Amino acid sequence: MKAIDIDVGGTFTDLVLTWDDRRITAKAPTTPYDLSVGFLDVLNDGAEQMEMSIDELLPQIELVRYSTTVAMNRLIERKGPRLGLLTTEGHEDAILIGRGAQWTDGTRVSERRNLAVQNKPEPLIHRDMIAGLRERVDSAGAVLRPLDEEDVRRKLRKLVDGGARAIAVSLLWSFLNPAHERRVREIIREEYKGYHIGYLPVVLSHEVVAKVGEYERTMTAILDAYLQSSIKAEMEATWDQLREHGYRGSFLLTHNTGGSAEIFKTTASRTYNGGPIAGLMGSFHIGKSLGYKNVIASDVGGTSFDLGMVVDASVRSYEFRPIIDRWMVGISMLQATTMGAGGGSIAWINELLGGRLEVGPRSAGSYPGPVCYDLGGTEPTTTDADVVLGYISPDGYFNGRMPLNRDKAAAAIETKIAKPLGVSVDEAAALIRRIIEENMRSAIKREVHLRGYHPEDFVLFAFGGGGPTHVAGYGEDVPTSVIFPQAPVFSALGSSVMDIMHVYEQSKRLLFLNGMTQQLTDDYDAYNRPINDMIAQARSDLVSEGLNPDDAVFSVELDMLYGGQVQVKRVSSPLVQIHDEADASAVYEAFEKEYSEAFSPHVVNKPGGAYIEGIVVKATIATEKLQLEVHELGGKDPSAAQDGSRNAYWPALGTRVDSPVYSFAKLTPGNQVDGPALVEAEFTTIVVPPGKSLSIDQHGLGLLQNTDVAGTAAAQPALAEGAMA
Numbered sequence: 001m002k003a004i005d006i007d008v009g010g011t012f013t014d015l016v017l018t019w020d021d022r023r024i025t026a027k028a029p030t031t032p033y034d035l036s037v038g039f040l041d042v043l044n045d046g047a048e049q050m051e052m053s054i055d056e057l058l059p060q061i062e063l064v065r066y067s068t069t070v071a072m073n074r075l076i077e078r079k080g081p082r083l084g085l086l087t088t089e090g091h092e093d094a095i096l097i098g099r100g101a102q103w104t105d106g107t108r109v110s111e112r113r114n115l116a117v118q119n120k121p122e123p124l125i126h127r128d129m130i131a132g133l134r135e136r137v138d139s140a141g142a143v144l145r146p147l148d149e150e151d152v153r154r155k156l157r158k159l160v161d162g163g164a165r166a167i168a169v170s171l172l173w174s175f176l177n178p179a180h181e182r183r184v185r186e187i188i189r190e191e192y193k194g195y196h197i198g199y200l201p202v203v204l205s206h207e208v209v210a211k212v213g214e215y216e217r218t219m220t221a222i223l224d225a226y227l228q229s230s231i232k233a234e235m236e237a238t239w240d241q242l243r244e245h246g247y248r249g250s251f252l253l254t255h256n257t258g259g260s261a262e263i264f265k266t267t268a269s270r271t272y273n274g275g276p277i278a279g280l281m282g283s284f285h286i287g288k289s290l291g292y293k294n295v296i297a298s299d300v301g302g303t304s305f306d307l308g309m310v311v312d313a314s315v316r317s318y319e320f321r322p323i324i325d326r327w328m329v330g331i332s333m334l335q336a337t338t339m340g341a342g343g344g345s346i347a348w349i350n351e352l353l354g355g356r357l358e359v360g361p362r363s364a365g366s367y368p369g370p371v372c373y374d375l376g377g378t379e380p381t382t383t384d385a386d387v388v389l390g391y392i393s394p395d396g397y398f399n400g401r402m403p404l405n406r407d408k409a410a411a412a413i414e415t416k417i418a419k420p421l422g423v424s425v426d427e428a429a430a431l432i433r434r435i436i437e438e439n440m441r442s443a444i445k446r447e448v449h450l451r452g453y454h455p456e457d458f459v460l461f462a463f464g465g466g467g468p469t470h471v472a473g474y475g476e477d478v479p480t481s482v483i484f485p486q487a488p489v490f491s492a493l494g495s496s497v498m499d500i501m502h503v504y505e506q507s508k509r510l511l512f513l514n515g516m517t518q519q520l521t522d523d524y525d526a527y528n529r530p531i532n533d534m535i536a537q538a539r540s541d542l543v544s545e546g547l548n549p550d551d552a553v554f555s556v557e558l559d560m561l562y563g564g565q566v567q568v569k570r571v572s573s574p575l576v577q578i579h580d581e582a583d584a585s586a587v588y589e590a591f592e593k594e595y596s597e598a599f600s601p602h603v604v605n606k607p608g609g610a611y612i613e614g615i616v617v618k619a620t621i622a623t624e625k626l627q628l629e630v631h632e633l634g635g636k637d638p639s640a641a642q643d644g645s646r647n648a649y650w651p652a653l654g655t656r657v658d659s660p661v662y663s664f665a666k667l668t669p670g671n672q673v674d675g676p677a678l679v680e681a682e683f684t685t686i687v688v689p690p691g692k693s694l695s696i697d698q699h700g701l702g703l704l705q706n707t708d709v710a711g712t713a714a715a716q717p718a719l720a721e722g723a724m725a
Contacts, residue, residue, distance in 0.1 A: 259501020282494020
């Protein structure tokens with residue numbers, strides 16, 4: 001297999017080039033003004049390592065997968081087009097009213113505490129750009145009021161005259177009967193044809209989310225319409241670059257559902273958070289091959305700290321009403337937490353809180369970046385602190401291609417942090433690290449405990465450029481931290497092992513278990529019909545992408561709950577279809593088992609009956625997975641891998657110490673590095689503080705543990721279900 005995987009982050013663009021048995025990694029600074037420039041830079045780097053030009057490389061590549069933060073960046077910048085919304089008459093204010101707690105959506109806990117300054121988010125569509133259409137479909141899908149087509153044309157012209165450059169259409173109960181929404185689109189195409197200069201993108205809510213929930217469905221359609229043009233422009237520029245240099249294969253985008261699909265089959269909202277999900281899926285697939293059942297995936301990038309969990313060898317933990325920026329949407333996303341904490345997080349003194357030091361959430365990004373980049377940045381960041389403390393080599397950063405200015409970083413920390421706090425520069429830099437790591441550590445504890453687990457039952461995968469540098473601090477509550485040689489490009493590595501997957505969702509209210517009689521449903525057609533419809537759509541989509549639908553594995557997940565309860569549980573159905581009582585019983589038993597494990601056997605409420613609220617069909621085409629080599633373990637002595645020493649400040653010792661520096665690439669399985677020490681890899685540095693040890697296991701992975709338990713780590717990873725053969 002010859003494939004390219006690209007992950008575009010806020011600071012760096014990462015590449016993993018798979019060439020049969022070889023895997024090549026590369027990084028290049030992200031270019032926010034035009035992402036295709038950074039894309040070409042990292043492609044050129046990968047091609048050079050193959051001793052080829054990209055014109056020689058790309059024609060031989062079979063697959064390109066791409067994860068991007070374009071959706072998130074464009075929302076943050078509010079650079080989308082002016083939109084118009086067509087909805088059912090009488091419901092024009094629904095998205096402006098929002099749900100009861102809309103003002104808390106997308107805000108941090110610290111912000112919610114200050115009620116005096118809280119407001120609802122500024123709408124993406126203002127009231128004057130919302131028009132109500134004369135039509136009505138009821139909750140059974142029956143037409144109560146036919147669509148008034150002249151009314152549609154009149155109100156459409158008003159929106160366009162008001163400046164609308166994209167139209168979202170969200171009519172009541174359209175997912176049950178989409179005829180009116182489809183006709184509205186036909187009318188728009190009649191009025192504003194696709195080949196005219198003033199072409200209007202149109203997003204229909206039932207095509208984006210075929211689920212109940214007017215507010216969430218409408219907001220999903222609005223966000224897709226808002227983001228479509230900007231993402232389209234970014235992706236087209238990248239797609240054109242690939243074609244110009246000879247690539248003729250598929251261009252897949254990573255989805256926040258855990259799969260990937262062709263650019264032509266991807267909606268804008270599905271790309272949101274794609275990078276963190278790629279890292280989570282990489283943790284799932286690679287953790288599974290290593291025998292780890294419970295994994296915390298942590299990604300420390302330049303602008304953010306991303307967190308996800310693999311529990312009992314599964315990532316089926318969904319956000320059913322996730323928040324994108326400040327708005328709740330109706331798509332189902334894998335759970336991943338993102339916070340503003342990374343290498344570019346700015347340290348600042350909060351005068352309103354008595355001169356307290358805070359780090360983040362603002363970031364210096366890739367340009368101007370941290371002060372040490374010497375590109376005009378003036379605000380001290382986490383990376384500046386790492387350089388000042390001696391953890392990052394000013395001459396070895398970014399594999400030696402980006403020299404850092406330590407003196408400028410130290411001066412910025414002294415002026416902005418040390419003097420106001422009355423401490424030394426080293427102490428101020430150590431405080432910056434401590435605060436950012438405590439924020440990350442708290443996020444891990446909160447995420448794990450809120451899901452009902454304990455951190456000590458997991459292993460921690462530390463990746464991203466800053467993960468290995470900071471994991472000793474933020475991973476304190478987890479016994480073992482695993483560091484990969486590919487840690488700086490792990491999200492791109494994760495997308496390389498992700499399956500091609502399409503996800504289809506549909507609301508379907510169905511009584512599955514009668515509470516009074518305890519009889520299971522015998523209306524098998526009502527259960528099977530929506531599944532068959534979604535499978536047919538999936539097969540059609542796969543064919544249009546040039547894939548063989550016979551290679552796909554179809555699976556079904558059900559959103560189910562007990563009568564009298566509000567908590568829905570998504571369960572994996574053991575069967576794609578049901579044809580008799582035994583099939584129905586198998587489905588119910590799977591629901592009861594997963595519901596009991598997630599909540600408690602004591603809340604199983606069979607007398608209340610069991611209901612299906614929604615049906616999900618997944619079409620999956622498996623891809624080739626990463627095979628890690630297995631080596632014999634040698635001695636503990638790492639001295640052969642030492643590349644000198646560096647003077648570094650260690651808070652636990654309260655002083656600077658001449659600390660040994662090792663090369664990660666030269667360490668061999670069985671080696672153990674005791675702190676204080678520094679281990680340098682191609683694009684990152686592993687910080688091993690006093691009391692910690694880094695041992696190299698049989699796969700060449702680094703295991704960071706407390707010194708007293710590190711002795712057996714290389715031979716037997718903690719919490720592993722079984723080692724790879």
